[in-house]
Amino acid sequence: MSSEPGARVFLHVGVPKSGTSFLQATLRANADRLAERGVWYPTQQHRGLFHAALELTGNHPGWGVPQQRVRGSWRGLCEQARRRGGTSVFSNELFSNVKAADVPAALAHLDGLEVHVIVTARDLARQLPAEWQEGVKHGRGLRFDEFLSRVLDADRSHTHATKFWRHQDLADILDRWGRHLSPERVHLVTCPPPGAPRDLLWQRFCSVVGVDPSSATIPEVGANTSLGVTAVDVLARVNRRLRKGDAPPHLRRTVKQVLVNEALRSDGSERVSTPESLVPRLEEITAEWVRRIEAAGYDVAGDLADLRPHLVSGGAAADHRVTPRASRDLAIDAVAVLTKEVAALRAEVRELQARSTGRTRSRARALARRVAERFRRP
Structure with a gap:
């Protein structure tokens, strides 16, 4: 050509x-x-x-x-x-x-x-x-x-x-x-x-x-969202829990797009x-x-x-530890954000179902199932 x-x-x-x-x-x-x-x-x-x-x-x-x-x-x-x-x-x-x-x-x-x-x-x-x-x-x-x-x-x-x-x-x-x-x-x-x-x-x-x-x-x-050590600790714990279940390959995109960029981005830790x-x-x-x-x-x-290496002044140490209380509080905040996200998605699905007929309605039901699977606990 x-x-x-x-x-x-x-x-x-x-x-x-x-x-x-x-x-x-x-x-x-x-x-x-x-x-x-x-x-x-x-x-x-x-x-x-x-x-x-x-x-x-x-x-x-x-x-x-x-x-x-x-x-x-x-x-x-x-x-x-x-x-x-x-x-x-x-x-x-x-x-x-x-x-x-x-x-x-x-x-x-x-x-x-x-x-x-x-x-x-x-x-x-x-x-x-x-x-x-x-x-x-x-x-x-x-x-x-x-x-x-x-x-x-x-x-x-x-x-x-x-x-x-x-x-x-x-x-x-x-x-x-x-x-x-x-x-x-x-x-x-x-x-x-x-x-x-x-x-x-x-x-x-x-x-x-x-x-x-x-x-x-x-x-x-x-x-791209940069996270503090508390958010990273929560995320690492979630990753370990997901590995125990039957997590599909595309789940990591959901984790990054929803959990990281929306639910954990407010973390102000070092x-x-x-x-x-x-x-x-x-x-x-x-x-x-x-x-x-x-x-x-x-x-x-x-x-x-x-x-040449540019060191960032301050910051958490490489062997940092995060207290369980800090992780718990941030995890609760993340659950609240995710709950609102699920509610908004389900409302959108219901609206699509109400307006759809035939093949479109079938697609909306399939979308509803995917939404439910995405947020189902392992």
Whole structure:
């Protein structure tokens, strides 16, 4: 299939927790404005970026998505980019999880286009607690000190270490995707240090894509909720209880979207911070990344010094403990929020049932059953 002259595709492949949700929310909120300037950002879910990422990683079972729903998603996106011409931006942090052996086949669908790879990166001192918390949101129950001992083991032999570094080893991800492209088409965008202007990451990202950053509106609310240690403790307890039951794969999406982003987000307890004792180890890893990045000649938007560990002052210790009373009080608040959510969903279902006939009524009953199953205690 022929492509429009000058068509370009920018693949934003991660890393997770490096401002990806912020950038994606900004791209999504300004999709129409960007389209007017010749930049296409796909916003659909089905057959969209999420399904394309699941197809390339082969991890659709873990997300409870049938293979037939993701099959052909990546090819479909690439064909649309080819037909549209101009500039296309594909952004999903799960792309960082694509194996090196699978990258050539993924890029083959973009043959004939000007392909660029973008990797956003934040310093490890902030990445470690963010990734630990994300793991709890997705079903783990480790304390932060346990997580650190596993992922920072020199041999990286533990399963948690393997998973962490597969989508957090900055130099490896750049090489994994970038070895098939010329260095000037491989871009590292560094996350600004704490205290920098909120839109600086967006400005750096736009400088790579070739978009005027002032043409977009920055969303007011972030797309990813950071939790205090009490909320994480409650969530870890819920995860352990769910594992004892017959929890379907898609349940973790419900946990993250409803329990985390709605019921637990009001928690005001301390956030954990990386221990100062780990700084020398993190600086050693970062220095090796910088050496490899400079040797490869990749383009850098920002400053490589931004990758040096930035410790957050204060915060909870890595081996923190949460009192049962604090967890109980927050859990009660969460139950109240979830109760209201269930009541609202059931009211919506009843309204749909009252207005529906025939096949539509059957669909409403099926929805009611799914709602009941979602909130049923294991």
